[in-house]
Amino acid sequence: MIFARRRHRALSTVVTTAMLLTAVVAIGTGLVAWANTNSRTFESILVSSAADKLNTLNEMLIIENVTPSSKCPTTGLNGVNTTVTNTGTMGINVTKITVSDATQSQTFTKSGFVPVPQTTGINPHASKSFCVVYNWQTGFLTTVQVTTGRNTLVSTQVMK
């Protein structure tokens, strides 16, 4: 009897332990894998966000000059010629120019620049001029706003 009891007890203990161990391992592995996946996801989001914000922080540009133009090239129409200078250490990409005064407001993207440039990117310490067709109003305070691909915004005001 005792021999039979000992055999049964030893076997159930092993099985129970094995089952517990297996369950712990399975659950633990699952949890660690899930935590790792989450961590990697957060890390990649942090990488992307941090790089984006750092690049935005390092982006430096000025609107060097704004002049009314009696004709933007290839259109012969009145316009506004904006010269943008990259004073920072990173390349910038001009995506949008908004010109507005008390009577009107227009926003121009790359396709609206005259002539359509091959690239709207500006290397560090370089300048580029963009002409947009705009009916300049003499005597009105005109605001010119330049937006880059990283959503950096600079603006200036001129009046003629």
Added chain:
Amino acid sequence: MKSRRGLSSVVGAVFAIIALSTVIGYITYSMDVLNNYNQSVLIRTQQMIDIANEKSQVTSVSYVNNKFSIIVNNTGSLPINFTKIWITNKTAACTTYSCNINYVPNQVVVPGKGITLGQNMAGTLNTGKPYHIKLVTSRGNTSEFDVNSVGSAPVNIQLYALPSNVTNGYTTGLVMIVKNNGSGTLTNIVPSQPLAGAGVANYVLSANPIPPSYNILLPGSTAVFNWNATMTGKAGDFRTFTASLQNGFAGNTASTTVHVGTVSSVASAPLNIQLLALPVTVPNGFKSELVMVVTNNMSGTLTDIAPNALPTTSPGLTYTGSGTASCVAGSVSPAKLTLAPGSTGVFSWDVTATGEGADSCTYTITQPLQGGYSQTVSAKMTITVVSLSSTTFAQNAG
């Protein structure tokens, strides 16, 4: 039993290590990202500080060979690299690309030094047009000013004739005062020759003003130009002059009128004459100033009036007190004056007074001006003696 218990601990420890490693790795990476961000902020802050420390001042602008000669001084603590100069023709109808000249001077100026910009630009300029100039540096700072832009807005112009009433054949001075009451710097201020307008008096105007121009006029500052105008005509004739600036704002002028007046005589009537001792009390051996103030209260100009010599004895010069007083006058200054109607002139003498305390000398003049009307004026100066305070030291006896 013991070996099985040990196995679960190992499994748990492995999981713990994996979890901890992941957490530590993530935290380390986050710290690194934060460190990069801090570095970027510091760099950006330093760039902004550099931008603020970059300072320059335009000290002179002129035309040389029909190009600008702009002298800029570096008044900051960092070298400045001028990367672009924009020259915009401000004429209202000028909107073509040629009205906006820009070129790269590619010149660096160190702190404390100056540099001349503008001479290397291609082409030439129309010096009669107003221009707006913008200097751009590598850090993005800009310095803007206008050249000969007196035409963009009226400035404060005044024109005076000093005196406004002159006798036939005499010269008056036309003084034009230009004040920059705007917020921008005006450059190359050049007056036009005053135009003669209404009136029949003849005149001879000096060919050029003195000075001929001002290179630069800062906000709030004033430029003064002078011409001489010799007037001829009979009493009552006049001539109006109008002054303006070259390329000035339309209608921005100032006028004044010069009258050819009569000449009055100092002998014809008493004038407003005062004789003053300044100061009234003078220490022994020091100088006081005897001042004769003459106001022309006549209708005509008094020309070349001169005072009579001061008396040196009684009754013109009298003393009171100890009897040792003495007042000795020097020569008069100025020797003669011309006074327009209503104007005031001053003759003065230095008088050295000596004597004892409370002594006085009194000047009494019955005909102050040479050939003038008899009228009595007097002034008294009192002599004082200044004694220094003394200190008596106690002495030990024996």
